[in-house]
Amino acid sequence: MEHPVVPVKTYILVYLALLLLLVLTLAVAYIEMAGINTILAVAIASIKALLVILYFMHVRYSTMLTRVFILSGFIWLAILVGLTLTDYLTRAGLFINP
Amino acid sequence: MSETHPTPVNPEKQARFEFELNVLGMWLFLVTEIMLFGGLFAAYIVYRYLYPEAFIDASHHLDVVLGTVNTVILLTSSLTIALAVNSVQRGNQKGLALFLMATIILGTAFLGIKGLEYLHKIEEGLFPGGIFVYPAPFTQQARLFFSLYFTLTGLHAVHMILGIGALVVLFVMSLRKKFTSHRYDLIELTALYWHFVDIVWIFIFPLMYLIDRT
Numbered sequence: 001m002e003h004p005v006v007p008v009k010t011y012i013l014v015y016l017a018l019l020l021l022l023v024l025t026l027a028v029a030y031i032e033m034a035g036i037n038t039i040l041a042v043a044i045a046s047i048k049a050l051l052v053i054l055y056f057m058h059v060r061y062s063t064m065l066t067r068v069f070i071l072s073g074f075i076w077l078a079i080l081v082g083l084t085l086t087d088y089l090t091r092a093g094l095f096i097n098p
Numbered sequence: 099m100s101e102t103h104p105t106p107v108n109p110e111k112q113a114r115f116e117f118e119l120n121v122l123g124m125w126l127f128l129v130t131e132i133m134l135f136g137g138l139f140a141a142y143i144v145y146r147y148l149y150p151e152a153f154i155d156a157s158h159h160l161d162v163v164l165g166t167v168n169t170v171i172l173l174t175s176s177l178t179i180a181l182a183v184n185s186v187q188r189g190n191q192k193g194l195a196l197f198l199m200a201t202i203i204l205g206t207a208f209l210g211i212k213g214l215e216y217l218h219k220i221e222e223g224l225f226p227g228g229i230f231v232y233p234a235p236f237t238q239q240a241r242l243f244f245s246l247y248f249t250l251t252g253l254h255a256v257h258m259i260l261g262i263g264a265l266v267v268l269f270v271m272s273l274r275k276k277f278t279s280h281r282y283d284l285i286e287l288t289a290l291y292w293h294f295v296d297i298v299w300i301f302i303f304p305l306m307y308l309i310d311r312t
Contacts, residue, residue: 003117005187006180015177022169026162029308037312041304049297056180057293058286063118066125073129077136084140088147 004061014055021048110280117283124287128294131257135298138253142246142305145239152239156232157309159224160247161215165307168211169299175204176296179265179289189279191272198269201292205262212255219244247306254302257295264288 021044028040054060059067146153178200185193216225223231224244232240268288271277277285 003114003187006184008181008184011177011180011184015173018173018176019170022166022173025304025308026166029304029311032312037310041308045301045304048300052176052293052297052300056176057290062121066118066122069122069125069129073132076129077132080133080136081140081143084144085147088144 004058006055006058006061010055014051017051018048021051113280117286120283120287121290124290128290131294135250135253138246138250139301139305142250145242145246146305146309149236149239149242152236153243154310155236156240156243157306158311159219159222160307161218162307162311164211164215165303168208169303171204171208171211172296172299175201175208176293178204179292183282183285183289186272186277186282186285187279191275191277194277194285195269195272198265198272202262202265202269205258205265209255209258209262212251216248219248250302250306254295254298257298261288261292261295264291 025041025044028037028044033040053070059070178197182194182197182201185191185197219225220228223229224240225248226241226245230237230241230244265288268284271284
């Protein structure tokens with residue numbers, strides 16, 4: 001229940017990591033990588049988001065209850081995307097490009 | 099259950115309790131925001147899955163340089179607002195005001211560049227609402243892409259405008275020394291909101307600008 005004072009150094013390190021991951025994001029977009037470009041880009045974005053959530057948003061120093069709230073949000077998002085895709089991914093013949 | 103405080107409450111403890119409660123409330127709101135943007139992202143996922151080539155083609159019309167600059171601006175603004183929270187935690191009033199103003203300036207710069215991008219897109223006839231020009235065979239599908247682009251980034255921009263508004267109010271309050279190292283809930287809550295808006299952009303940027311540039 002204390003207010004965690006995150007050291008400035010930590011913030012700077014996280015920031016530099018975010019910039020590095022941004023460079024990586026650009027690299028993944030411009031370099032041909034046998035089809036895993038998209039999943040790699042999403043993975044890198046997820047790592048960036050995780051860094052922001054854990055350190056900038058103080059979740060690393062937060063209560064379990066807070067983490068449950070956040071996790072629930074992403075689980076609901078997964079349900080939204082997942083169930084929507086169960087429709088589109090199981091339609092044969094819908095994948096039509098003119 | 100008729101008495102809320104049968105024993106005297108330590109004000110310091112009470113303040114900490116209320117802080118945690120406020121943070122929890124903000125996270126509850128942010129979860130609803132995850133679902134709001136999540137719906138748009140779900141639409142994006144479906145249509146990108148259905149029309150991959152059209153989406154690649156359409157995304158090439160977006161300016162990667164401006165998008166990258168904007169991403170750097172937003173990431174830096176997250177740093178400055180985190181430092182604002184850090185300042186108030188240490189009782190550094192000057193630092194608080196400084197970093198709040200820095201975040202405001204960065205946020206406004208982001209919006210300026212976004213506005214410029216929108217202007218370019220409209221000039222190129224890529225705004226789906228008016229005269230939309232796009233070479234065949236991807237015309238209608240590119241229209242879908244740009245609908246998603248303008249809706250996602252537009253909703254994001256609205257969130258940024260509201261965030262900047264809140265930051266301006268906080269800045270003025272900070273000048274009046276309304277925040278102390280013991281009571282700075284609004285700063286923390288606004289920072290959480292701002293970081294969230296940054297995270298949304300962290301996903302929008304690669305999904306819209308960087309689909310396939312090999």
